[in-house]
Amino acid sequence: MDALLLGFKHLARNRKRSSIALVIVGFGVVATLLAGGFIEWIFWAMREATIQSQLGHIQVVRPGYVSAGAADPFAFLLPGKSPIPSTVESTPGIKAVAPRLAFNGLISHNDTTVSFIGAGVDATKESHFTGIRITAGRGLIENNSEVILGRGLARDLGIKPGATVVLLVNLTSGGINAVELSVAGLFRTASKAYEDSALRVPIETAQELLRLQGSHAWLILLDKTDDTAKMIKQLRARFPKTEANVEFVPWYERAEFYNKTVLLFSRQMFVVQIIIALIIILSISNMLVMNVLERTGEIGTLMAIGLKRRKILQQFVSEGVILGIIGATVGLALGFILAQLISAIGIPMPPPPGMEKGYTGEIQLTWSLVLKAFLLATITTTLAGLYPAWKASRLEVVNALRHNR
Amino acid sequence: MSVVRVENVYKVYPLGKRKVRALRDVSMVANEGEFLAIAGPSGSGKTTLLNLIGCIDTPTKGSVYIKDIEVSRRTPDQLADLRAQTLGFIFQTFNLLPVLTAWENIEYPLLNRKELTKQERRERVKRYLKIVGLRQFAQHKPNELSGGQRQRVAIARALAGRPSIVLADEPTANLDQKTGGGILRLMKIINQEEGTTFIFSTHDVRVMNMADQIIYIRDGKLIRRKQKDENILRSAVQ
Numbered sequence: 001m002d003a004l005l006l007g008f009k010h011l012a013r014n015r016k017r018s019s020i021a022l023v024i025v026g027f028g029v030v031a032t033l034l035a036g037g038f039i040e041w042i043f044w045a046m047r048e049a050t051i052q053s054q055l056g057h058i059q060v061v062r063p064g065y066v067s068a069g070a071a072d073p074f075a076f077l078l079p080g081k082s083p084i085p086s087t088v089e090s091t092p093g094i095k096a097v098a099p100r101l102a103f104n105g106l107i108s109h110n111d112t113t114v115s116f117i118g119a120g121v122d123a124t125k126e127s128h129f130t131g132i133r134i135t136a137g138r139g140l141i142e143n144n145s146e147v148i149l150g151r152g153l154a155r156d157l158g159i160k161p162g163a164t165v166v167l168l169v170n171l172t173s174g175g176i177n178a179v180e181l182s183v184a185g186l187f188r189t190a191s192k193a194y195e196d197s198a199l200r201v202p203i204e205t206a207q208e209l210l211r212l213q214g215s216h217a218w219l220i221l222l223d224k225t226d227d228t229a230k231m232i233k234q235l236r237a238r239f240p241k242t243e244a245n246v247e248f249v250p251w252y253e254r255a256e257f258y259n260k261t262v263l264l265f266s267r268q269m270f271v272v273q274i275i276i277a278l279i280i281i282l283s284i285s286n287m288l289v290m291n292v293l294e295r296t297g298e299i300g301t302l303m304a305i306g307l308k309r310r311k312i313l314q315q316f317v318s319e320g321v322i323l324g325i326i327g328a329t330v331g332l333a334l335g336f337i338l339a340q341l342i343s344a345i346g347i348p349m350p351p352p353p354g355m356e357k358g359y360t361g362e363i364q365l366t367w368s369l370v371l372k373a374f375l376l377a378t379i380t381t382t383l384a385g386l387y388p389a390w391k392a393s394r395l396e397v398v399n400a401l402r403h404n405r
Numbered sequence: 406m407s408v409v410r411v412e413n414v415y416k417v418y419p420l421g422k423r424k425v426r427a428l429r430d431v432s433m434v435a436n437e438g439e440f441l442a443i444a445g446p447s448g449s450g451k452t453t454l455l456n457l458i459g460c461i462d463t464p465t466k467g468s469v470y471i472k473d474i475e476v477s478r479r480t481p482d483q484l485a486d487l488r489a490q491t492l493g494f495i496f497q498t499f500n501l502l503p504v505l506t507a508w509e510n511i512e513y514p515l516l517n518r519k520e521l522t523k524q525e526r527r528e529r530v531k532r533y534l535k536i537v538g539l540r541q542f543a544q545h546k547p548n549e550l551s552g553g554q555r556q557r558v559a560i561a562r563a564l565a566g567r568p569s570i571v572l573a574d575e576p577t578a579n580l581d582q583k584t585g586g587g588i589l590r591l592m593k594i595i596n597q598e599e600g601t602t603f604i605f606s607t608h609d610v611r612v613m614n615m616a617d618q619i620i621y622i623r624d625g626k627l628i629r630r631k632q633k634d635e636n637i638l639r640s641a642v643q
Contacts, residue, residue: 002516006502006504006505006513009504009505010504012504013503013504297498297500298500298502298503300461300500301494301496301500301502302502303461303485304459304461304488304494304500305488305489305493305494305513305514305562305563305566306485306486306488306489306490306492306514306517306566307485307489307514307517308481308482308485308486308517309481309482309485311517397461397462398456398461398462401461401496401500
């Protein structure tokens with residue numbers, strides 16, 4: 001019969017008080033799981049949208065493109081014909097390798113002319129990317145003289161699929177070139193800002209327009225996002241920067257908006273967790289102090305029959321630990337059920353800043369979140385038990401015994 | 406051979422701004438195997454003296470020796486060890502742990518005795534439950550036992566650690582006449598059969614009749630001492 005068993009018996013004796021304590025701990029765990037799970041889902045949705053619509057999991061670029069490519073992008077072109085994309089694509093775990101050629105310029109329709117950010121893409125390879133959704137018309141077909149436009153850009157130009165537009169770009173030689181294209185369709189993405197200025201053309205059309213060969217990046221799409229770090233390591237070993245003259249950049253090094261959002265939300269979640277921890281500590285500590293006061297005589301008896309102070313401390317701390325473990329387990333079970341239920345129904349959300357359409361949120365539970373919620377409950381209840389336990393262990397035996405009378 | 410020696414002990418308690426002199430220059434000796442009663446009216450200081458002997462309180466002045474070990478300069482942990490190894494306590498209010506069964510209450514202090522195996526611990530609990538006549542109540546919790554049965558469990562708990570000295574603070578005060586008598590007879594038998602020293606704080610005449618030595622205290626002073634088969638050895642000093 002150790003301290004834990006005796007602690008359990010004491011808690012079972014005060015069923016009502018222990019139940020209230022368990023409800024508080026369990027509520028804290030459920031709140032952590034649901035709030036954290038919702039934020040995890042937002043992170044997941046945002047991450048996948050960023051990867052699928054813009055970045056891919058890994059970008060293969062010329063060394064220096066990430067740091068200096070914005071100033072002179074055409075100085076960092078990858079060759080049009082290279083064995084690397086096909087070799088990489090045959091690697092297990094890699095779904096597709098798609099070239100991207102970035103360019104910008106002006107787009108005109110009738111009397112309206114606005115600027116655009118364009119991308120030359122391989123229509124076949126791009127079908128693996130799910131971040132862009134065609135909302136009107138259809139997607140690109142290889143080698144066709146067509147363009148698809150972001151919904152915002154199409155709205156600014158006042159056009160629909162089937163219309164004709166002219167793209168005007170600056171050439172690397174300093175000259176100007178233009179091309180007339182038919183609008184095949186309109187698309188939307190997770191980012192309104194991107195939709196308002198983005199267009200896509202087949203990469204051959206872009207190369208012809210810009211009068212160059214090659215692309216800026218080969219976007220690698222993996223089967224699983226979690227494999228990114230592992231795959232990067234493998235690819236860097238297979239294609240050393242000095243020999244292959246390419247570098248492999250993971251999505252998270254280029255997803256600035258996503259990284260900042262994660263940082264912001266994580267801090268907010270941290271504050272929520274601190275508040276939950278404080279609620280648990282104050283409630284449980286109060287309960288355990290009451291426990292010590294009620295059992296002062298018993299503590300005196302235990303000390304009189306030879307128990308050392310650290311044993312008394314251990315005894316009362318163990319009661320906090322038991323409350324934490326049981327409360328956490330109950331909270332996790334309840335939180336899991338609620339998370340499934342809420343996810344099945346969905347959380348209707350209004351459009352966030354930078355998006356035009358609302359979305360249906362879910363609760364995504366991860367092992368790290370479950371572990372965090374469990375630790376939150378057990379650590380806070382242990383901390384809550386420390387002061388009352390210390391107080392109990394410092395009682396004078398003779399004074400404590402008087403409480404038995 | 407003396408197992409307890411109290412020498413010129415004073416105990417002063419602060420009570421608000423006042424100081425209460427609970428014991429004044431008390432000296433006494435308890436010998437091995439003795440059945441000793443500390444008698445006196447309520448508030449006379451007999452429980453205070455018992456607490457000092459039990460190492461759960463320290464004297465303001467003077468010395469207490471348990472088996473020739475001077476206890477006043479010992480650390481709380483050393484005193485806890487001394488209590489666990491040498492002393493057994495029986496309280497007026499029984500002081501059993503309410504969440505534990507009779508068996509568990511007796512076994513609990515033994516869990517800290519590393520030298521005992523699980524088997525030895527079980528044997529001891531069984532033996533002392535048998536001695537106090539409660540084998541059939543082993544799995545009963547204190548609230549399922551009568552006052553006399555609870556005190557028997559407390560006696561078994563005190564004895565299971567095989568202490569040299571058992572300190573009993575008015576053990577019959579909360580028991581009816583018949584039950585109290587039975588408890589006292591049981592303790593006397595254990596005293597005679599096991600050679601355990603018993604020191605009582607009491608004003609129960611039956612305890613005094615059974616005692617080998619009686620120490621009378623009034624207003625914190627030892628006023629007389631009486632040995633069995635002898636008349637008063639020492640009259641009031643003042």
